[in-house]
Amino acid sequence: MSTAPDPRERELHILAVRQHRHRAPLRRPFVTAARRTEAVEYVVAEVELAGGIVGQGSAAETVAVTGESADSIAEALSGPLRQALEGARGTVAELSARIAGALEGGTSARAACDVALHDAWARAAGSPLVELLGGRADDGLMNDMTVSLEEPEVMAERARAAVAGGEEILKIKLGHDIDEDRRRLAAVIAAAPSARLRLDANQGWSPEQAIDIITGFEIDALPIDLVEQPVAAANVEGMARVAAAVELPIMADESVWSVEDAHRLVEAGAADLLNIKLAKTGGIPQALAIADVAQAAGIECMIGAMMEPRISITAAAHVAIAHPAITMIDLDPPFWFASDSPPGGFTQSGGWLRLTGGPGLGLQRLRADEDGGDT
Ligand SMILES: [Mg+2]
Incomplete structure (x- = not known):
């Protein structure tokens, strides 16, 4: 044998x-x-x-x-x-x-x-990378689609178009001004009433503003799954205050780069959820280690990304599908690129992202002279 x-x-x-x-x-x-x-x-x-x-x-x-x-x-x-x-x-x-x-x-x-x-x-x-990391290549996760921070009517039209295209989860960028943010969200919900929403303030609110606006969303029973990074990244105490004051889950993004950050947030009660990005952690083992910290604390994670090309996004999808504490993905950047290359890696249908399998990331090799490359 x-x-x-x-x-x-x-x-x-x-x-x-x-x-x-x-x-x-x-x-x-x-x-x-x-x-x-x-x-x-x-x-x-x-x-x-x-x-x-x-x-x-x-x-x-x-x-x-x-x-x-x-x-x-x-x-x-x-x-x-x-x-x-x-x-x-x-x-x-x-x-x-x-x-x-x-x-x-x-x-x-x-x-x-x-x-x-x-x-x-x-x-x-x-082997597909996901399998070497302990996951299954035929698993998938529901992706979302981001609606950029724009005027309310523009955001409403983008939300309507995304849902018409099969998206079920929208990530709504807020954090500019809380009165305008309320108008933005109302317009999005009127245009896309069936969508589940993830809000991302990108550090744009004070703790008091965050508590005020989120409490209002709760009173109105809006279809919101989570609120991401309501306050400044370094304000862990402020994040904890918001998390304690509201019912909706608070997700840390800009506040969590490392395992040490994850421990600090968990111990402070400053996050109900963590958003992991390879571009913040500096690599795959560090991303999985943050997910391990979360799992031990009973916290679920999302994997997100910067506005990055398909190679980065495919890697993030392998990591997400490999770890049981990572239950959400925010990996829509390829759909923003005018030319999304190289081929392979994953497919997406009705918001559901699946890996293609194949060795490594499952992507074709991107040549230096493709996708706006200089030769
Ligand atoms: Mg974010």
Whole structure:
């Protein structure tokens, strides 16, 4: 009787770390309380193993959120991350730890490199990444569609169109001004009364404003599932005050980047739910570790993303489907891109996202001259 070798014990040998840059226009501007984006500058990281297997990850410029520009992401990949990995040998966990220790900050650059490593590892094992992380490739999760922060009538029309297109869950961007926010939400609900809503204030309210507006939504019994990051990221005490004062679940996003943040929020009673993003955690093991903290505390998680390309979103979907505490996804960015490439990874129908299977992330390799890449 023979036992199949455990892919987690397999020694990998990294030959090269490379990158290429892309600029992909969006179908329409993406607007939140923090920023406005019309085209996404992103960097694809490639990790090549001995034997020629190449994995890919990606990171988008999000100066307003992670502080990283396309230039800083490219510099991190060609500098400290390349130095930490090229020629290195080890298990996937050992190599991932090298990525985590290669630089301070630079979380989306590290995430791109770590996803490329995990894609290459799973390709070498001939398995979908989700299965190597403990999940099932044929599982799926219900996705949502974001409605940008705009004038109420514009948001209402976007919400109506999304529901007509089969979406059941809408993520509504608020956080600009609470009186306008009330008008925005009323317009959205009038236009899309069947939708379940996730509200995201992107830190735009004070604790007092948050308690005021959320309590009003509760009195009106609006179809809201959760309220994300009502107050400033660093105001853990304020988050706790809001969470204690309202019935609706409060989700932390900008407040949770690390396992330490997750512990702090849980201990303060500052979040009922956590939103995990690879571009914040800097890699896959750290994202799963946050989900472990949440699971131990009886807290459910969502996986979200920045306005990132399909490679990043597919990686996030594998991680989400792999962990039992991750029950929600907010992974609509591919539908914002004018050209969504490379092919593969996942499909979506009626809001339901499923992985395609296939080794690694299940994506075709994105070439340097595709999707707005410079040659
Ligand atoms: Mg958010």
